[in-house]
Amino acid sequence: MSTRVLQVDLTARISDQIGLGGYERARVLLRYGPRVIGEVRVPIEDGLLLAADIHSAANSSHEVRDRVSHMILEHQLSRGESRSRSPSWTVVVCTRDRPEMLESCLQSLVAANDGSGEIIVVDNAPSNEATAQLVARYPVRYAREELPGLNRARMLGARLAAGDVVIYTDDDVVVDHNWIPALLEQFDGPRVGAVTGLTMPLELETEAQELFERYGGFTKGFRRFVCDWRSMSPPNAGAIGAGANMAFRRDLVLSMGLFEPELDMGTVARTGGDTYGLYRVLAEGYRIVYTPDALVWHRHRRDREALRRVLSGYGTGLYTFFTRCLIEHRDLPALRAGLAWFWKHHLRELARTLMRRPNHLPIDLVIAEIKGTLVAPFAYIRSRRAERSRVSVNDVATEREAAA
Amino acid sequence: MSEFACSVVIPSRNRADRLDLLLGALASQVTDEALEIIVVLDGCEDSSRDVLLAWEKMDAFASLRWHEQSRKGPASARNTGAFMARGPILLFVDDDVIPDPDLVSVHLGHHASGDRIAVLGDYDLIRSRPRSICELEIWSWWEDTFQLRSASGQPASYRDFCTGNVSLRREDFARVGGFDQDFARPNREDYELGYRLLRSGVRFVVDRSAHARHIRDVTVRSILEGARVEARGDVMIAQKHPELITGLALMGIGDRRRRAAALAMFVPRIGAVVCFAMRGLLWLDERLRLRRRWRSHFGFLWTYAYWRGLRDSVGSLKALRELRATAPPSMTQRIDVSRPLTAQVRRLNIDVQSRLLVVYGEELIGSIDLVPNNPEATFPWIVREISSQLSASFLLLVARTALENESGDAALGVRSIETG
Numbered sequence: 001m002s003t004r005v006l007q008v009d010l011t012a013r014i015s016d017q018i019g020l021g022g023y024e025r026a027r028v029l030l031r032y033g034p035r036v037i038g039e040v041r042v043p044i045e046d047g048l049l050l051a052a053d054i055h056s057a058a059n060s061s062h063e064v065r066d067r068v069s070h071m072i073l074e075h076q077l078s079r080g081e082s083r084s085r086s087p088s089w090t091v092v093v094c095t096r097d098r099p100e101m102l103e104s105c106l107q108s109l110v111a112a113n114d115g116s117g118e119i120i121v122v123d124n125a126p127s128n129e130a131t132a133q134l135v136a137r138y139p140v141r142y143a144r145e146e147l148p149g150l151n152r153a154r155m156l157g158a159r160l161a162a163g164d165v166v167i168y169t170d171d172d173v174v175v176d177h178n179w180i181p182a183l184l185e186q187f188d189g190p191r192v193g194a195v196t197g198l199t200m201p202l203e204l205e206t207e208a209q210e211l212f213e214r215y216g217g218f219t220k221g222f223r224r225f226v227c228d229w230r231s232m233s234p235p236n237a238g239a240i241g242a243g244a245n246m247a248f249r250r251d252l253v254l255s256m257g258l259f260e261p262e263l264d265m266g267t268v269a270r271t272g273g274d275t276y277g278l279y280r281v282l283a284e285g286y287r288i289v290y291t292p293d294a295l296v297w298h299r300h301r302r303d304r305e306a307l308r309r310v311l312s313g314y315g316t317g318l319y320t321f322f323t324r325c326l327i328e329h330r331d332l333p334a335l336r337a338g339l340a341w342f343w344k345h346h347l348r349e350l351a352r353t354l355m356r357r358p359n360h361l362p363i364d365l366v367i368a369e370i371k372g373t374l375v376a377p378f379a380y381i382r383s384r385r386a387e388r389s390r391v392s393v394n395d396v397a398t399e400r401e402a403a404a
Numbered sequence: 405m406s407e408f409a410c411s412v413v414i415p416s417r418n419r420a421d422r423l424d425l426l427l428g429a430l431a432s433q434v435t436d437e438a439l440e441i442i443v444v445l446d447g448c449e450d451s452s453r454d455v456l457l458a459w460e461k462m463d464a465f466a467s468l469r470w471h472e473q474s475r476k477g478p479a480s481a482r483n484t485g486a487f488m489a490r491g492p493i494l495l496f497v498d499d500d501v502i503p504d505p506d507l508v509s510v511h512l513g514h515h516a517s518g519d520r521i522a523v524l525g526d527y528d529l530i531r532s533r534p535r536s537i538c539e540l541e542i543w544s545w546w547e548d549t550f551q552l553r554s555a556s557g558q559p560a561s562y563r564d565f566c567t568g569n570v571s572l573r574r575e576d577f578a579r580v581g582g583f584d585q586d587f588a589r590p591n592r593e594d595y596e597l598g599y600r601l602l603r604s605g606v607r608f609v610v611d612r613s614a615h616a617r618h619i620r621d622v623t624v625r626s627i628l629e630g631a632r633v634e635a636r637g638d639v640m641i642a643q644k645h646p647e648l649i650t651g652l653a654l655m656g657i658g659d660r661r662r663r664a665a666a667l668a669m670f671v672p673r674i675g676a677v678v679c680f681a682m683r684g685l686l687w688l689d690e691r692l693r694l695r696r697r698w699r700s701h702f703g704f705l706w707t708y709a710y711w712r713g714l715r716d717s718v719g720s721l722k723a724l725r726e727l728r729a730t731a732p733p734s735m736t737q738r739i740d741v742s743r744p745l746t747a748q749v750r751r752l753n754i755d756v757q758s759r760l761l762v763v764y765g766e767e768l769i770g771s772i773d774l775v776p777n778n779p780e781a782t783f784p785w786i787v788r789e790i791s792s793q794l795s796a797s798f799l800l801l802v803a804r805t806a807l808e809n810e811s812g813d814a815a816l817g818v819r820s821i822e823t824g
Contacts, residue, residue: 069791069795069799070788070791070792070795072799073787073790073791073795073798073799074787074788074791076741076802077741077745077787077790077791078745078787079744084556188551189547189550189551189554190528190547190551191544191547191548191551228544229540229544229695230544230695230699233695233696234695284535284540285535285540285543285544329693330691330692330693331693332692332693332694333693333694333695333696
């Protein structure tokens with residue numbers, strides 16, 4: 001019953017048939033050399049995926065055809081056009097007690113590093129030395145953030161980074177070999193504050209993974225877009241990208257303190273730190289570019305229980321983010337964005353489930369997500385209080401030290 | 405040969421403290437060359453003169469001279485400064501700009517070749533935090549302008565010429581007659597000079613590393629006052645250079661702004677009341693961060709102010725229509741896509757409305773309309789237009805050429821199919 005995910009480069013020759021026993025269909029990502037064009041879904045019959053099926057699916061998709069012909073012409077017309085110099089970069093991977101996930105991530109990162117930048121793994125409040133031991137085997141830097149909190153780890157990574165661009169990813173992804181240059185080429189002026197890329201599912205082996213994709217997954221489409229505060233209301237920043245695949249100018253991260261310790265994993269807010277970072281970049285007037293050419297593959301949670309936790313966490317995180325926009329920035333459109341999302345997404349999914357519409361989602365997941373959203377405002381206030389009291393305890397401690 | 409490599413010309417009006425900052429930044433320039441600093445005080449009533457006296461006492465420059473005149477506007481002040489200058493290169497810096505320490509050396513580096521160029525540098529707005537929506541709006545506009553004019557393969561436009569941070573040969577400045585002093589306020593006198601420089605064959609070199617910062621208090625009031633004055637400047641440009649009319653804001657008006665324009669043109673008294681209410685809404689939008697509504701209200705106010713300016717200078721809609729009618733018909737330009745495009749695109753004239761013929765060698769593929777003031781960079785825009793509008797005929801031609809090259813005989817490919 002599962003789906004195989006794979007990629008095909010249209011400029012390369014592929015074999016006539018590919019043996020894929022045990023799969024019912026394939027999701028094929030189409031590329032034109034380093035560029036990503038789109039995807040097609042192809043059935044697998046008798047364990048065989050036919051190249052002819054991929055080609056006919058590609059040919060029958062208007063979008064794919066347009067993009068291919070556009071790319072060929074653009075290639076033809078831009079001959080001799082010199083690319084401007086890329087900025088220096090640092091990849092920051094934040095992880096916590098998941099060395100088995102991190103390993104494949106590091107392998108892909110090391111393979112994608114052409115030697116022009118550096119990779120930092122930030123180990124967040126680890127319970128043992130497993131991550132440190134794993135990282136020691138790879139040519140990457142290791143740093144440790146003892147206090148729990150994904151956003152704290154992200155900030156530490158930015159402080160340690162040597163590159164002008166900090167590229168963030170998660171430990172549960174595998175990156176494409178062209179990922180880093182594809183992100184960097186979009187930083188073509190001081191107004192570009194952040195760049196996000198395409199996040200595809202690495203595997204769709206279980207029902208939980210399929211369900212996550214049906215929820216929308218992480219994919220933001222196959223068309224590059226540029227947004228700024230004029231074209232997109234900043235509270236909608238979640239539509240541009242997420243923490244698994246995003247890059248920021250380091251000076252912005254540091255000067256704005258972009259990743260607030262009150263948000264995201266490791267706090268009661270659970271997620272939302274990445275969205276908040278993108279929001280700040282937009283609200284300060286910078287551009288964010290989304291490019292499908294910057295590709296990573298994300299390993300979705302395999303079991304149902306984990307998926308339920310993830311979705312409930314997304315619910316809490318998103319609305320914690322909205323709450324923060326309202327309270328800290330008096331950003332009224334955040335209220336509108338929150339209500340609109342609740343109406344258009346949560347209530348609509350709930351109604352579809354209750355009416356048993358085709359492709360509806362299981363009721364327990366829908367409810368878990370809605371429950372997550374309802375606790376968000378309180379979660380934010382609790383998280384903020386916890387953070388402030390921690391800060392003040394620290395201040396007292398440093399004052400005492402100073403006095404001594 | 406002059407003893408000074410460069411004359412820095414600064415027009416100033418009632419900004420003593422900023423002038424002080426600017427002179428400080430100029431005193432700490434990293435360069436071996438001797439600089440001549442010329443300040444023209446244009447109707448100053450504050451302590452600007454004391455600032456200059458203090459700097460003179462410090463003896464920080466090879467030469468520091470100034471001239472005081474009654475208020476005649478920046479165009480006149482810059483001309484006076486340029487007239488006083490003795491160096492071969494003029495560097496115009498506005499009094500609200502703070503140059504980076506290497507600014508002069510970057511400018512002079514470009515002029516070392518002696519080419520007939522003007523070097524255009526950045527001067528980005530210093531921003532406060534948190535930012536008002538108004539500040540975001542203006543900052544975005546400036547940054548987009550700097551980004552666009554420095555885009556790779558971007559053709560020069562007369563609108564690239566901004567006088568906050570620009571250098572050129574004194575000889576070229578004198579040859580075109582300097583700034584046009586009919587522009588009595590800071591209203592497009594820089595664009596107008598840029599146009600005459602381009603026409604006289606001066607090439608624009610955009611270098612973002614010739615960098616300075618711009619201290620400007622961005623307020624809605626100052627921008628709206630500016631819009632009213634700019635409208636007068638646009639009218640003067642239209643009168644002096646009718647070929648530029650198609651690219652000016654007075655040429656058209658979006659449907660959504662029609663009401664603001666009509667109020668300003670026909671019933672300015674009612675318009676003033678509407679604008680007062682609109683300013684209240686704008687204040688509310690700012691407080692609640694309602695960015696989209698702010699932009700819409702601001703757009704209304706801007707259009708109103710601009711059209712008040714048009715009314716001030718042309719008087720009536722009829723006169724405006726007559727002015728518009730003096731625009732010459734659209735011209736034709738061509739690019740050959742069988743050859744590298746960058747150099748061809750850079751030579752295009754993007755300040756006038758024109759039809760761009762796209763040819764492949766001898767064959768015409770089609771045409772696209774070049775509209776002045778395109779906010780997108782020209783090179784990628786043209787590539788995109790060709791591939792979306794003309795892709796079929798282009799692909800056919802590419803295929804035919806490939807076939808001809810392969811077989812050496814154009815008909816061969818066809819014949820083999822017929823016989824096979």
